[in-house]
Amino acid sequence: MTKRPILIHPDPRLKKVSAPVPDLSDDLRRLADDMLETMYDAPGIGLAAPQVGVNTRLIVLDCVKAEGEAPRPLIMFNPEIIASSDERSVYEEGCLSIPEQYGEVERPAEVSVRWIDRNGHEQQEDFAGLWATCVQHEIDHLDGKLFIDYLKPLRRQLITRRMQKLKRERARV
Numbered sequence: 001m002t003k004r005p006i007l008i009h010p011d012p013r014l015k016k017v018s019a020p021v022p023d024l025s026d027d028l029r030r031l032a033d034d035m036l037e038t039m040y041d042a043p044g045i046g047l048a049a050p051q052v053g054v055n056t057r058l059i060v061l062d063c064v065k066a067e068g069e070a071p072r073p074l075i076m077f078n079p080e081i082i083a084s085s086d087e088r089s090v091y092e093e094g095c096l097s098i099p100e101q102y103g104e105v106e107r108p109a110e111v112s113v114r115w116i117d118r119n120g121h122e123q124q125e126d127f128a129g130l131w132a133t134c135v136q137h138e139i140d141h142l143d144g145k146l147f148i149d150y151l152k153p154l155r156r157q158l159i160t161r162r163m164q165k166l167k168r169e170r171a172r173v
């Protein structure tokens with residue numbers, strides 16, 4: 001497995017709608033494994049393929065945070081939200097493509113998701129709590145949407161300017 005560089009907002013690849021995966025391949029499985037390694041290393045709880053510059057409908061996540069609890073890495077090709085609860089919840093979200101910036105986002109508290117797993121099998125599961133927020137945040141990435149798009153315009157512009165500055169500083173090193 002290889003760690004891949006994570007794109008930092010603003011980047012046109014983060015704004016694109018990603019293409020569905022027609023057939024699983026070893027290359028795509030390798031990409032998914034690389035993304036998990038990149039996510040754990042960051043560390044983060046979710047990562048979408050566009051964040052490593054690949055505009056394909058693939059996300060990985062693991063929202064197990066409690067110490068001593070076994071990790072639960074999930075790889076989802078073509079994930080789809082097939083139902084959402086009326087009940088909403090608010091989480092302070094962050095993003096590996098927008099380092100050290102956070103904002104409160106309101107989303108459905110529970111979602112039902114269908115996807116294709118690493119072995120090409122269809123899976124379906126209901127998610128609640130942090131898992132529900134995370135899976136919605138990652139699927140948003142596949143539609144070119146970032147959590148800051150839910151914030152007020154001024155706050156979004158402020159964060160974007162900070163990221164532009166961060167990228168300039170990184171480019172200089």
Ligand SMILES: [Zn+2]
Binds near residue numbers: 094096138
């Ligand atoms: Zn993100």
